[in-house]
Amino acid sequence: MxxxxxxxxxxxxxxxxxxxxxxxxxxxxxxxxxxxxxxxxxxxxxxxxxxxxxxxxxxxxxxxxxxxxxxxxxxxxxxxxxxxxxxxxKDEIVKLGIDPKQLSPAQGGKHLSPEKVHELLENKPEDLLIFDARNAWESAIGSFKDAIKPDIQYFRHLPSYIDQHLETFKAKKVLMYCTGGVRCERATAYLNTKGVAKEIYQLEGGIHKYLEQYPDGFFRGKNYVFDARLSMHTNNDVLTTCLLCNNSCDTYDNCANASCNKHFVCCNSCKQKFKNTCGLGCQQLLESEKVAPRPPLRTVKVEQPHGQ
Ligand SMILES: [Zn+2]
Ligand SMILES: [Zn+2]
Missing domain, CATH: 3.30.70.100 (Alpha-Beta Plaits)
Structure with a gap:
């Protein structure tokens, strides 16, 4: 065990x-x-x-x-x-790209326990904005109901996303969440410095702690994780589709072509059809032995190495 x-x-x-x-x-x-x-x-x-x-x-x-x-x-x-x-x-324990001396969690939003967040969502105020602080590939397979999911590939892109969408946060109560809470500490602080939101909250312990108490609550789909498991199963909702055939699916894989190694959602039948690659292009390259196969799943490299 x-x-x-x-x-x-x-x-x-x-x-x-x-x-x-x-x-x-x-x-x-x-x-x-x-x-x-x-x-x-x-x-x-x-x-x-x-x-x-x-x-x-x-x-x-x-x-x-x-x-x-x-x-x-x-x-x-x-x-x-x-x-x-x-x-x-490193300079930061999760890279936001801002000097910790300029921005610290002390300026961050109020911590709300999973119970408080659940209660808040049960009686959702009109001016509440639920904000997913994770990357697009994470929020694609699971998120809180009605959350705004920024189309970003890296956490360090979040500040410029916030800068470009200040109107969205204006006079709102913002509830921010991430996988385990670490990203919200300074992301809520960053939002706070903008002085546009009415109130700012962060989910303590992140999706991880919320799901321990409410596996079938307001978070739907799967919780993306940064290890070989790729996601943690929570409820049966499937929020996204296979990149290759568009059928309902939410399991990630990496392209079998080592030099591609694209991280994408792929269904079982497409995995068989395209020999674990991200499509015909990589499949042909691999079959003609012009490229090397990627090592087994144990060493799969997830794009952003660390984010809770
Ligand atoms: Zn498919
Ligand atoms: Zn590929």
């Missing part, structure tokens, strides 16, 4: 290199795989491993002076969901 955990904490880390060494050591000892991003502004991670190893990791983290009361989101899975263990030191 195994688990996958998601976690983040905005906390000042004065010496990220020391934390890097410590994390490298404990993750290796416990046989964990996944990704951890460290920055002066905090930590953001997703890890897979055996139950006992994950429990040990959580205990070590909670005992650390910087990471006490860190919130872990858990789901089924294990170390095979990630190709390796990767720990990096």
């Amino acid at each position: 195994g688990k996958i955990i998601l976690f983040y904490k905005y906390v000042t880390i004065q010496y990220p290199k020391q934390i890097f060494k410590w994390q490298t050591k404990i993750c290796a000892e416990l046989g964990l795989t996944g990704r951890i991003i460290l920055a002066n502004e905090g930590i953001n991670g997703t890890l897979g491993g055996q139950d006992a190893s994950i429990e040990r990791y959580k205990k070590l983290m909670l005992e650390h002076s910087l990471f006490g009361n860190i919130d872990f989101k858990q789901s089924k899975g294990d170390s095979s969901c990630f190709p390796r263990m990767q720990i990096k030191i």
